[in-house]
Amino acid sequence: MNKRILVVEDDVAIGNLIKMTLTTQQYEFDIAEDGTAALRKCLSMKPDVIILDLGLPDMDGVDFIEKVRSWAQTPIIVVSARGEERDKIQALDAGADDYVTKPFSVDELLARIRVALRRSANDPRPDQEQPVFVNGGLEIHYLANTVFVNGKEVHVTPIEYKLLVVLSKHVGKVLTHNFLLKEVWQNALPSDVPSLRVFMATLRKKIEDNPSEPTYIQTHVRVGYRMLRQESGE
Amino acid sequence: MNKRILVVEDDVAIGNLIKMTLTTQQYEFDIAEDGTAALRKCLSMKPDVIILDLGLPDMDGVDFIEKVRSWAQTPIIVVSARGEERDKIQALDAGADDYVTKPFSVDELLARIRVALRRSANDPRPDQEQPVFVNGGLEIHYLANTVFVNGKEVHVTPIEYKLLVVLSKHVGKVLTHNFLLKEVWQNALPSDVPSLRVFMATLRKKIEDNPSEPTYIQTHVRVGYRMLRQESGE
DNA sequence: CAAAATCTTTACGCTTTCTTAATGCAGGAT
DNA sequence: ATCCTGCATTAAGAAAGCGTAAAGATTTTG
Numbered sequence: 177m178n179k180r181i182l183v184v185e186d187d188v189a190i191g192n193l194i195k196m197t198l199t200t201q202q203y204e205f206d207i208a209e210d211g212t213a214a215l216r217k218c219l220s221m222k223p224d225v226i227i228l229d230l231g232l233p234d235m236d237g238v239d240f241i242e243k244v245r246s247w248a249q250t251p252i253i254v255v256s257a258r259g260e261e262r263d264k265i266q267a268l269d270a271g272a273d274d275y276v277t278k279p280f281s282v283d284e285l286l287a288r289i290r291v292a293l294r295r296s297a298n299d300p301r302p303d304q305e306q307p308v309f310v311n312g313g314l315e316i317h318y319l320a321n322t323v324f325v326n327g328k329e330v331h332v333t334p335i336e337y338k339l340l341v342v343l344s345k346h347v348g349k350v351l352t353h354n355f356l357l358k359e360v361w362q363n364a365l366p367s368d369v370p371s372l373r374v375f376m377a378t379l380r381k382k383i384e385d386n387p388s389e390p391t392y393i394q395t396h397v398r399v400g401y402r403m404l405r406q407e408s409g410e
Numbered sequence: 411m412n413k414r415i416l417v418v419e420d421d422v423a424i425g426n427l428i429k430m431t432l433t434t435q436q437y438e439f440d441i442a443e444d445g446t447a448a449l450r451k452c453l454s455m456k457p458d459v460i461i462l463d464l465g466l467p468d469m470d471g472v473d474f475i476e477k478v479r480s481w482a483q484t485p486i487i488v489v490s491a492r493g494e495e496r497d498k499i500q501a502l503d504a505g506a507d508d509y510v511t512k513p514f515s516v517d518e519l520l521a522r523i524r525v526a527l528r529r530s531a532n533d534p535r536p537d538q539e540q541p542v543f544v545n546g547g548l549e550i551h552y553l554a555n556t557v558f559v560n561g562k563e564v565h566v567t568p569i570e571y572k573l574l575v576v577l578s579k580h581v582g583k584v585l586t587h588n589f590l591l592k593e594v595w596q597n598a599l600p601s602d603v604p605s606l607r608v609f610m611a612t613l614r615k616k617i618e619d620n621p622s623e624p625t626y627i628q629t630h631v632r633v634g635y636r637m638l639r640q641e642s643g644e
Numbered sequence: 645c646a647a648a649a650t651c652t653t654t655a656c657g658c659t660t661t662c663t664t665a666a667t668g669c670a671g672g673a674t
Numbered sequence: 675a676t677c678c679t680g681c682a683t684t685a686a687g688a689a690a691g692c693g694t695a696a697a698g699a700t701t702t703t704g
Contacts, residue, residue, distance in 0.1 A: 249532065261515045268521040273529075274508065281495045287502040295507075295529070298483065321584035321633070333661055334632045370681095371663060377682060388682090397671090397680065567650055603691090605652060611693055622693090631660050631691060 179293055181205040182223035184214040184240070185255075186233055190278075194227065197282050203289075211235035215243060223250060225292045227285075230256040230267065238270045245271035251292035255280060309344045312406025314383055314392060316344055325383050335360060336379050343393065343403040352400040376401060413527055415439040416457035418448040418474070419489075420467055424512075428461065431516050437523075445469035449477065449553060453541060457484060459526045461519075464490040464501065472504045479505035480552040480575065481541045485526035489514060543578045546640025548617060548626060550578055559617050569594060570613050577627065577637040586634040610635060 181198055185191045186209045198205045206221055208214035211232045218226070226244065230237035241252055251273045256263065259277040267275055274288050309316040315324040323330050323340065332340065342359045343351065353369045376395075380387040394402050415432060419425045420443045432439045440455055442448035445466045452460070460478065464471030475486055485507045490497065493511040501509055508522050543550040549558040555571060557564050566574065576593045577585065587603045610629075614621040628636050 261518055264518050265521040268525050273525060284495055284498050287499040291502050291507060320582055320636075321630075373681065395681070607692065629692070
């Protein structure tokens with residue numbers, strides 16, 4: 177997924193420059209023109225990096241940093257016209273991660289953004305989804321792209337894996353044939369329903385204890401399939 | 411406990427300046443005058459921060475950063491006389507955390523050190539960071555860039571080595587062709603999947619006991635490859 | 645500058661995975 | 675019961691991908 181960057185900048189010219197730059201790099205971003213708006217957007221968009229111009233119209237930059245730091249560790253890169261040593265130190269000690277002085281090189285800023293992003297990638301946020309799905313004897317390790325049944329690894333082909341992941345992401349819900357086809361075959365021309373049945377059969381053969389009495393994947397005639405949540409007491 | 415800082419600097423004047431500065435701040439520190447000594451001291455003192463002058467007498471600064479990064483996440487602050495944009499970007503992308511240009515303000519450097527220390531305090535680095543990777547009969551010595559199989563050193567070419575390192579850094583995970591290509595060939599995007607297959611073949615010939623029944627590198631058709639964790643009981 | 649090492653490309657036989665078609669079964673409607 | 679519809683399952687063919695060897699291109703080394 178694309179990384180989200182919040183730009184806090186009231187100078188329209190520089191804002192546009194940054195906007196263009198970030199767009200070419202495939203980053204998602206939003207621009208806030210004052211501190212109040214920025215704080216609001218911090219909450220709503222949950223950015224991965226904040227780029228902050230210290231010269232805010234409505235509040236002191238250092239106060240802004242401290243406020244953000246009071247509840248989030250989002251990396252903050254300060255971009256400022258003020259190159260005064262004292263400003264830098266204040267900002268850095270308040271919680272900023274980096275400080276770039278205007279005029280700055282666009283490529284250098286991008287490199288410093290990459291540094292910040294790299295760090296947050298290594299140190300995953302708590303709200304990140306669980307990397308492993310457990311349902312009865314079935315385990316899907318999303319990060320490793322592997323499937324376990326009753327403790328033993330089971331080999332599944334790419335399509336089988338995608339199917340399983342889609343089902344697992346919607347445990348308990350009935351998913352229509354169409355939905356499954358779209359999810360698995362992406363935008364590509366949807367292979368048809370008969371094909372889906374074949375995959376379900378092979379999947380069941382691999383993960384069900386008794387494929388003729390499936391407990392994981394349930395058929396809903398004329399509609400689709402769903403993965404059942406397994407009784408934990410079993 | 412006092413934080414430990416490793417200074418890599420061959421200019422005696424600047425070295426003394428930093429030495430005095432750090433002393434007043436109650437930091438423990440050590441100075442290394444070339445890359446080889448610095449790497450050795452990295453291992454022995456396990457610094458919390460590394461301050462690096464890019465102009466090393468015995469090796470390229472970027473190489474030094476990459477070598478450290480191949481096994482440790484210790485924050486690296488580069489201090490350099492070279493203010494060239496390209497140098498900065500290279501160093502930052504190689505794994506440096508910050509880049510300060512000479513002549514620099516002592517207080518600013520101290521502030522940036524505090525930023526680095528603050529971060530490592532928040533998410534303590536696992537001390538499982540080892541300069542040598544062991545998996546069954548396979549050993550990779552990240553610092554020496556050497557590979558051992560069943561106790562005997564095996565010669566691998568640069569690309570083979572990089573591939574092996576990437577695989578080892580993600581043991582147990584299936585890595586896509588794309589991911590591997592990006593990791594190994596960096597931003598340059600020549601070579602394609604067929605080429606990757608060739609390298610896998612030669613790697614297997616070198617590290618597998620029986621290349622036709624690989625136990626280290628497993629193929630995932632249409633997806634990629636993964637390195638398997640070897641049974642310790644074997 | 646030549647030799648050696650490394651990397652890239654290509655081709656071909658072989659395996660895995662995907663698609664399609666055929667058969668048989670179950671449940672509801674007539 | 676008999677027909678019809680939709681599903682499961684199997685098998686076979688098609689497509690895509692894989693491993694390997696060898697030759698050509700490039701880079702490194704002496």
